[in-house]
Amino acid sequence: NAGVTQTPKFRVLKTGQSMTLLCAQDMNHEYMYWYRQDPGMGLRLIHYSVGEGTTAKGEVPDGYNVSRLKKQNFLLGLESAAPSQTSVYFCATKRSNQYNEQFFGPGTRLTVL
Amino acid sequence: KQEVTQIPAALSVPEGENLVLNCSFTDSAIYNLQWFRQDPGKGLTSLLLIQSSQREQTSGRLNASLDKSSGRSTLYIAASQPGDSATYLCAAHSGNTPLVFGKGTRLSVIA
Numbered sequence: 001n002a003g004v005t006q007t008p009k010f011r012v013l014k015t016g017q018s019m020t021l022l023c024a025q026d027m028n029h030e031y032m033y034w035y036r037q038d039p040g041m042g043l044r045l046i047h048y049s050v051g052e053g054t055t056a057k058g059e060v061p062d063g064y065n066v067s068r069l070k071k072q073n074f075l076l077g078l079e080s081a082a083p084s085q086t087s088v089y090f091c092a093t094k095r096s097n098q099y100n101e102q103f104f105g106p107g108t109r110l111t112v113l
Numbered sequence: 114k115q116e117v118t119q120i121p122a123a124l125s126v127p128e129g130e131n132l133v134l135n136c137s138f139t140d141s142a143i144y145n146l147q148w149f150r151q152d153p154g155k156g157l158t159s160l161l162l163i164q165s166s167q168r169e170q171t172s173g174r175l176n177a178s179l180d181k182s183s184g185r186s187t188l189y190i191a192a193s194q195p196g197d198s199a200t201y202l203c204a205a206h207s208g209n210t211p212l213v214f215g216k217g218t219r220l221s222v223i224a
Contacts, residue, residue, distance in 0.1 A: 033211060042216040043202070058211065090156055099144060099164060102204075102212055104157040 002026055004105035006091050012111045013081045021076040021108050023091030031094040032074040033058075033102075034066060036087040043090070049074055081112045115140040115207050119215035126193055127223050134188040134218050136203035141181045143207040148177050148188050151200045151217070160201075161188070193222045 007022045023032060033048040035058075045058030049068040063085060065077045078085060091105040116139045126132050136146070145164045149157040161170045161177040163186065169178040176189040190197055200219045204212040 040216075043214040045211055048211055092157075101159055101162045102147060103159060104149075106156040107154075 004091055004093055004103055006089075006105040006108050008108060009106070010109045012113065013078075014113050015082060017081050018077070018079050019081065019110075020078075021089055021091075021110075023074040023076070023093075023105060025072055025074075025091075025093045027093060027095070027103070028071070029093040029103075030071070030096045032068065033092040033094075034064070034074065034076045035090045035092065036060065036085075037090060037107075038087050046076065046089075081110075083112045086110060086112045115143075115205055115210065115213040117203060117205050117213050117215040119201075119203060119218050121218060122216065123219040123221070125221040125223060128193060128195060130193050130222075131189070131191050132193055132220075134190070134201050134203075134220070136186040136188070136215055138184050138186070138205045138207075138213075140205070140207045141184050143181065143205045145206050146177075146179055146186045147204050147206070147212065148175075148186075149202045149204065151202060153199075157202065190220075193220075195222050195224045198222050 004025045030051050034046040035043045037043050044060045047066040049055050052071040055066045067075045089108045094100045094102045118137045147162045148160045151157045163170045163179040174191040179186045198221050200217040202217040204214045206212050
């Protein structure tokens with residue numbers, strides 16, 4: 001039972017390049033989230049999904065896109081990376097509703113040069 | 114809009130001391146409040162989840178309390194150890210919005 005996994009763990013991009021971060025969960029959770037964490041800014045929600053085929057914008061969605069084609073996977077895409085997107089990205093999941101506990105993945109450290 | 118504040122931002126205590134970490138939130142109409150621990154370079158680990166109908170939750174040396182009327186939660190750590198050194202974050206869930214996080218308290222337990 002792996003829980004929440006994130007791929008890759010580290011990545012270095014050049015400005016303008018694109019990439020996709022993968023979040024996978026084996027807990028059959030409905031809700032999935034993407035956050036970024038920056039020093040002094042705390043955790044900020046980028047996008048989230050309340051079920052397969054659904055997505056919604058969070059606090060800082062600009063420059064990112066997401067897809068939830070399968071219940072167990074939540075993808076975060078950067079179409080044209082910018083240095084301001086240098087951050088640590090965390091995925092999180094929750095079983096179904098507001099009463100449930102939220103679980104986090106180990107994170108992806110992204111550097112955009 | 115829910116706002117969550119954690120004060121102080123950093124705390125240093127000697128080993129063995131009992132300590133309290135504070136979390137305050139602006140919207141008292143919460144469903145629950147969750148405490149997390151984050152070690153440097155790692156993800157967040159869930160410590161305790163307190164539902165709005167509960168006053169406290171306990172896990173080992175940790176005890177979290179919730180007072181909705183005052184908009185406060187505390188995390189009590191008994192007999193602190195160097196291994197407790199980490200950043201502790203609280204997060205509140207209210208309305209139809211996802212969790213709102215505080216910026217955390219960085220705890221150092223000195224041997």
